[in-house]
Amino acid sequence: MKASKIAYRPVGLVLGAAGGMLAAAAFRRTWKMIEHDKDAPDATDEDRAWPEILVAAALQGAIFAVVKATVERAGATATRRLTGTWPA
Template sequence: MSGGRVQKSGGKAAKILYQPFGIVGSIVGGIVAGQVFKQVYKRVAPGHPDDAPTPLQSEYRLREILLASLIQGAIFSVTKALVQRGGARAFEKLTGDWPGD
């Protein structure tokens, strides 16, 4: 152990078996992250339409587009990490093998 971290290592078979779980987790995580972003954006930018501005919508200032992109990126990144980590832990409980490393 270094720095309080426990190194877990799974075999090649665990990585292969985990792939379908990872794919399903990614799809679910993307859907959840999209819904969370919509709710957060409604609160951060009241009075705006339900959908955040995209880079090609000329009626929005660059600052608004960058803020929406920053919030969306952070939410998607955190959601992805949570889903991947949770999926890996569930896989480990089911199989006894860690799917990463």
């Protein structure tokens, strides 16, 4: 395993945690804009209909994927600027 990959691992973990918090906040805000102050449904919410639960899950997945890719790419780009190597 390359030294740059090993050195990047702790940075990747911190970025991943920060990205997860950012994605969760973005999803909550987005859902409140869509549903006007309603909390997002859980899959086990008995009072929520299937379409609402599935739309919420799809939206949450899309937001998390975009934020994760953005954070990982930014971290790798910053690492290349600092070290001169890509942390792949």
